[in-house]
Ligand SMILES: Cc1ncc(C[n+]2csc(CCOP(=O)(O)OP(=O)(O)O)c2C)c(N)n1
Ligand code: SF4
């Protein structure tokens with residue numbers, strides 16, 4: 001029978017039941033590979049459920065450093081009877097099926113092109129552990145032990161990783177070691193090992209870290225000086241506030257234990273964005289984190305913030321459409337609804353990080369940008385980036401970095417300025433000077449409102465004043481082009497008449513597809529968007545290529561529409577490559593779509 | 600207002616202890632209908648702030664949308680203000696308060712703004728004991744959109760269009776007491792004598808302070824059959840007591856009749872003095888306040904004055920245990936953990 005063989009280049013999928021403690025065992029597996037110096041990308045595929053439904057964890061190991069999702073499963077670790085049928089079917093011919101053999105596998109689950117490795121995980125645990133919860137928990141460690149031997153993992157690194165994970169809880173560490181041994185010994189006694197797939201220690205991760213994007217955004221907010229955080233729980237954004245609170249409690253207390261921050265769980269997103277607007281109006285750095293449905297509710301307020309020119313930072317961790325179910329899958333499907341959120345002529349600055357490092361940087365930068373531009377800034381991540389661990393450059397910070405609070409007048413400034421108008425464009429960049437309540441006893445107060453104001457914040461319903469104001473906001477929009485993160489180009493000059501454009505979590509798979517196509521002789525130039533509004537580089541790139549494949553994860557080619565809307569380009573040049581099934585896009589899919597176009 | 604013209608002030612105008620004239624607390628010229636109750640409330644706010652020696656720039660006024668929510672343009676022109684969106688002022692005020700706990704916050708809303716579209720934010724701000732003076736200018740209708748019934752219109756009350764409102768009214772004061780507000784009052788725009796001291800006491804209360812002010816809409820809801828018309832309110836209002844607020848540094852001089860009077864000490868030593876106290880009503884007891892409201896309603900009367908007060912209670916900042924300094928004053932050195940800590944954090948992800 002065929003046997004898949006590879007070193008450091010395969011996919012392992014774990015099929016578990018939600019809420020049975022598998023997450024920490026699976027993370028342990030991925031982390032150990034990372035610590036063996038091998039590039040690794042784990043991804044959760046989880047249900048909208050707390051306990052009981054099937055959940056999967058997929059680990060891609062790639063010596064070449066490809067970090068996108070790859071189609072096809074080489075090793076399945078299946079401990080969930082509910083999903084076993086589909087788990088059997090998911091494995092590539094010649095692959096391996098590791099399962100809990102405490103109960104015999106149903107006859108019809110045997111395929112003749114798979115290698116079956118039964119490990120009586122429950123039974124082994126019952127011999128050692130007494131209560132049911134422990135048996136359920138350590139079963140997961142038993143399969144990690146089995147995999148360690150099957151894949152020839154570095155057991156010392158594995159044990160160290162356990163010790164680090166449960167630091168200070170010696171009893172727990174011992175129990176984990178015990179469970180690990182159960183799995184390892186069982187394989188050693190009953191099977192030939194290693195199998196065709198092996199892990200070999202390398203030195204390919206350098207000083208990289210492995211972390212999820214939500215934690216990175218939270219740290220960005222902490223370093224960026226956020227003091228007011230208002231939110232309403234929604235997957236997949238919730239862990240941003242969890243992490244923000246965790247780090248703030250560690251690093252933001254005064255010597256007496258009082259908090260230099262306030263986190264408020266609002267009654268809904270209408271309120272959470274209102275709180276952010278109120279705090280930012282009053283001079284604090286404030287942010288919220290949410291997902292598509294939350295942005296929908298925030299929409300009215302976002303229009304007010306745009307017109308009243310209030311700095312707002314909003315992290316939008318995108319997910320699938322309404323209700324529950326698909327929402328625990330990933331998509332990049334809020335591009336248009338975020339860019340143009342609200343009524344009237346509004347448009348918003350969007351940032352598109354592609355790694356945890358950029359989540360950190362862009363969230364911290366978002367506070368500077370919001371203050372400088374006096375407008376809402378959206379940090380656009382998604383479930384894949386936010387909730388999955390990703391290998392990333394480490395976070396960095398310069399201690400001398402000041403917070404750029406933008407054009408805020410102090411009491412002294414107010415004493416010295418001759419004429420001040422809240423909405424007066426003094427510098428020609430469309431950005432006026434603002435004042436914070438409480439600054440000066442006699443000067444600088446004004447009544448903040450939406451559209452109906454003149455340069456001096458006086459109420460007016462004059463058409464001219466309105467037009468002057470919204471036209472100035474366009475000047476500001478142009479200014480934003482020069483101070484938001486520039487796009488990344490992946491070549492010097494032009495190598496091909498064809499281009500590829502992508503952003504965010506599509507990046508890793510797009511770059512892999514680009515390599516794949518290049519190996520076939522099809523060269524593509526590539527650009528990664530990092531912000532909207534689009535700067536000149538984007539326009540030059542699009543004008544400079546015959547056709548550009550716009551790769552994104554939504555049905556309606558939303559980024560393509562945004563490009564067409566924002567720039568003067570021929571829509572026919574932009575060819576959509578779309579994935580919207582809720583699973584992270586793969587390189588194979590992208591390459592195949594592009595090949596089809598040339599066929 | 601942005602300053603273009605320095606306000607002219609006559610040198611002989613009387614001033615308060617801070618040297619501000621009453622004029623310094625005024626705002627732009629009102630554009631409301633002549634006779635609108637809201638204008639009288641604005642004037643009471645101006646007077647209360649003048650008498651309370653408020654530094655205009657230490658007060659922030661916030662509102663939603665409606666005729667009532669426009670009024671912050673017509674008072675306290677030297678204070679920062681925020682005319683937000685319909686029904687959402689409480690959230691903006693919450694954020695503002697979190698950013699700077701040292702300012703005084705004055706929220707102004709309408710019955711449409713707070714009892715319909717914004718009722719969610721209204722009750723949640725109360726639950727959190729946001730430190731704010733919250734004035735509802737209550738006319739039983741949507742003035743700005745031309746007189747539709749609001750959720751505070753009494754069942755059976757007839758609007759200018761001639762229809763009797765078929766739905767139950769929401770009583771903002773009872774709702775606030777239920778939700779745990781520690782200072783709840785009701786007044787009438789036409790009763791300055793009662794309203795001004797109520798506003799002063801509310802400003803002194805360290806938490807959510809609601810004043811529901813019945814404020815007739817002369818244009819859409821001042822007709823016969825309306826229970827929010829000037830005539831009806833004048834005939835049917837019934838005070839819980841005479842109300843007086845004595846700031847902490849004033850000496851108590853007035854001589855009140857024994858037996859029917861009651862003093863409530865506030866957190867800073869100020870005193871709320873109540874006289875001619877209604878029988879069976881104890882303003883320090885929630886249930887007594889609710890039952891007084893209920894009894895008045897049964898009689899078809901509008902109970903005004905202080906309804907309930909509990910001078911203690913932890914506001915949102917105490918609950919959150921935030922630092923004394925305003926959060927908006929904290930700088931890089933206070934907020935940023937620095938490169939060294941980040942290196943450790945990086946290590947935890949390896
Ligand atoms: C989201 C939204 N819906 C509707 C409106 C229209 N609108 C403006 S004011 C108002 C009602 C105001 O009533 P109230 O708060 O009682 O104020 P009043 O004018 O009576 O003082 C409505 C419905 C709006 N501004 N925003
Ligand atoms: S419509 Fe009614 S509430 Fe509005 S200003 Fe006129 S009288 Fe006042």
Ligand SMILES: [Mg+2]
Pocket residue numbers: 665667709710711736737738739740741742749
């Ligand atoms: Mg009204």
